[in-house]
Amino acid sequence: MKKTLVYIGIIMLFFIIGVVVANFIIMPLVVQRGKVISVPNVVHMTMDNAIAELGKRDLEGIVVERRFDPIVEQGRIIIQDPLPDTRVKSGRLVNLTVSLGPETIRVPFLIGIDADKAELIIKRLGFIIDAVDYQHSDTVSMNKVIATIPVTETEMRKGDGVTLIVSKGPILKMPNLGGMTIEQAQPMLDSMGLMLGEVKEVDGSGTAGTILIQDPAPDQVVERGDSITIMIIK
Numbered sequence: 001m002k003k004t005l006v007y008i009g010i011i012m013l014f015f016i017i018g019v020v021v022a023n024f025i026i027m028p029l030v031v032q033r034g035k036v037i038s039v040p041n042v043v044h045m046t047m048d049n050a051i052a053e054l055g056k057r058d059l060e061g062i063v064v065e066r067r068f069d070p071i072v073e074q075g076r077i078i079i080q081d082p083l084p085d086t087r088v089k090s091g092r093l094v095n096l097t098v099s100l101g102p103e104t105i106r107v108p109f110l111i112g113i114d115a116d117k118a119e120l121i122i123k124r125l126g127f128i129i130d131a132v133d134y135q136h137s138d139t140v141s142m143n144k145v146i147a148t149i150p151v152t153e154t155e156m157r158k159g160d161g162v163t164l165i166v167s168k169g170p171i172l173k174m175p176n177l178g179g180m181t182i183e184q185a186q187p188m189l190d191s192m193g194l195m196l197g198e199v200k201e202v203d204g205s206g207t208a209g210t211i212l213i214q215d216p217a218p219d220q221v222v223e224r225g226d227s228i229t230i231m232i233i234k
Contacts, residue, residue, distance in 0.1 A: 036088070037092075038087055039057075041080075041084035041085070042054060043077050043084070044076050050096060057090075058090035059091070059093075062093050063096050064097065066072045066095065068102060069097070069100070069102070077096050077099070078097045079097040080094055088160055095130060104148055104157055105126060106155055107162060108121060108122075110145045110148055111146065111150070113145050115132065115143050115164060118164055119132075125161065127159070129160060129229075132163070133163060133166065134165075135166075135167065136171045137167040137168070137169065138170045141169065142168060144166070167194060172194075172215045172221065173219050174220045174221075174222050176214075176218035178214070178232065179206070181211070193224030194222060194227075195228065200230070201232055204233045211232055213230065214231075
């Protein structure tokens with residue numbers, strides 16, 4: 001029994017000695033094998049320069065992500081991990097996130113699309129509407145897009161402005177209403193989007209109730225919504 005206790009005591013003693021040696025001698029030696037280094041700041045450096053700078057400090061830079069950034073120039077470092085001035089052992093990996101620059105989007109093909117729908121598309125893509133300009137067109141229907149500024153396929157950033165050129169339809173010229181009655185002239189004016197304005201009765205030769213004078217005059221350029229003044233024979 002006494003021998004057994006002695007053996008147990010010896011075993012426990014060696015165990016305690018082993019723990020003490022491991023904790024206070026071996027582990028410190030292992031931990032202290034690597035040199036402690038302060039991580040340099042490589043944010044905003046080019047990728048190549050950042051990796052080279054880390055290499056000078058016995059650190060290894062590795063690109064773990066590339067993403068769009070509205071501020072940091074393409075090819076430069078956005079984020080590093082560990083952060084600058086962090087104390088690490090030599091040989092440590094430093095994770096780098098590299099900028100792809102601002103995200104660009106191409107102006108879509110909108111020619112022939114309704115102006116309202118085109119505006120929605122532009123806004124959904126992240127652009128803004130700088131202006132909507134109206135021009136006459138003999139080939140594009142009224143209220144449809146003739147062109148965009150910048151043109152289709154131009155690469156732009158979110159938040160940039162786009163101008164829509166929208167058709168007012170073909171150039172309208174005032175028809176000759178002379179000799180017509182109001183009833184005959186009204187459908188023609190309606191089809192052109194013109195409004196019948198003031199009607200005056202005047203003395204003149206010809207059939208009563210027919211148009212003698214009109215303003216604007218025949219062949220004058222008019223716009224939809226313009227008001228037409230006529231004089232009819234009493």
